[in-house]
Amino acid sequence: MIPHPTEEQFLAGRTSADESREWVDSVEHEFEHAFATLNGLRSGVSVFGSARIAPDHPWYALGVEVGRRIAEAGYPVITGGGPGLMQAANRGAASVGGRSIGLAIELPREEEPNPYADTVVPFEHFFVRKTVFVRYSCAFVALPGGFGTLDELFEALTLIQTDKLHDFPVILVGTAFWGPVAEWLRTTLVDAGTISPHDLDLLTVTDDLDEMLRVIRACVECHTPPPGGVVPR
Numbered sequence: 001m002i003p004h005p006t007e008e009q010f011l012a013g014r015t016s017a018d019e020s021r022e023w024v025d026s027v028e029h030e031f032e033h034a035f036a037t038l039n040g041l042r043s044g045v046s047v048f049g050s051a052r053i054a055p056d057h058p059w060y061a062l063g064v065e066v067g068r069r070i071a072e073a074g075y076p077v078i079t080g081g082g083p084g085l086m087q088a089a090n091r092g093a094a095s096v097g098g099r100s101i102g103l104a105i106e107l108p109r110e111e112e113p114n115p116y117a118d119t120v121v122p123f124e125h126f127f128v129r130k131t132v133f134v135r136y137s138c139a140f141v142a143l144p145g146g147f148g149t150l151d152e153l154f155e156a157l158t159l160i161q162t163d164k165l166h167d168f169p170v171i172l173v174g175t176a177f178w179g180p181v182a183e184w185l186r187t188t189l190v191d192a193g194t195i196s197p198h199d200l201d202l203l204t205v206t207d208d209l210d211e212m213l214r215v216i217r218a219c220v221e222c223h224t225p226p227p228g229g230v231v232p233r
């Protein structure tokens with residue numbers, strides 16, 4: 001690929017007009033590469049979660065189980081391709097021979113994508129990657145996480161709330177972690193009038209992986225998992 005200004009240079013406002021155009025070309029190139037790699041993939045379920053959770057943590061076992069159950073139900077599992085709970089979900093999907101996809105992000109501190117993804121798509125731009133998660137998914141599942149997980153979660157909720165995205169389940173797995181977040185949305189945001197009470201219906205908070213699958217299957221787009229995880233969209 002032709003060298004182009006980095007994301008850091010662009011975001012810091014250190015690019016000339018010509019360099020900014022080169023940066024825009026790199027955005028287009030990244031979208032095209034993702035489309036070429038994922039073309040034909042339908043009804044994936046994206047699983048988000050902390051990059052920092054070690055394999056001996058109970059949440060890692062939960063992540064493996066989440067990935068496994070989604071893959072067994074016939075849905076391709078899409079994660080950020082990184083360590084922690086992303087790795088756990090890819091591992092669970094791979095353990096039952098399901099499609100296991102990683103949308104890996106290039107970060108200043110280089111790390112290898114986790115070894116449990118059968119397809120790895122590299123990204124430099126977080127915002128391009130977030131769009132690709134939505135484009136190839138019919139539902140989002142969030143495990144406990146930090147800013148990255150919250151960013152991916154609220155991106156989806158904003159798209160749904162503003163009618164850019166329809167019939168798209170968002171399921172938060174882990175009531176001990178997500179319950180207080182849902183409670184904060186209900187008390188602080190609804191009470192302040194910054195979201196509507198019915199916006200809370202956009203989310204399901206659960207520990208029950210049967211319920212997670214029921215909610216996914218109830219969505220029209222997710223209704224019929226693709227045979228082998230891959231059919232033309």
Ligand SMILES: C/C(=C\CNc1ncnc2c1ncn2[C@@H]1O[C@H](COP(=O)(O)O)[C@@H](O)[C@H]1O)CO
Nearest residue numbers: 048049050051080082104105145146147148149
């Ligand atoms: C393995 C690589 C980089 C390591 N770090 C990450 N890799 C992929 N995705 C990441 C990474 N760090 C954050 N993310 C995204 O945000 C979510 C996790 O962030 P949190 O703050 O830990 O909650 C996660 O869902 C990712 O999509 C090189 O590829």
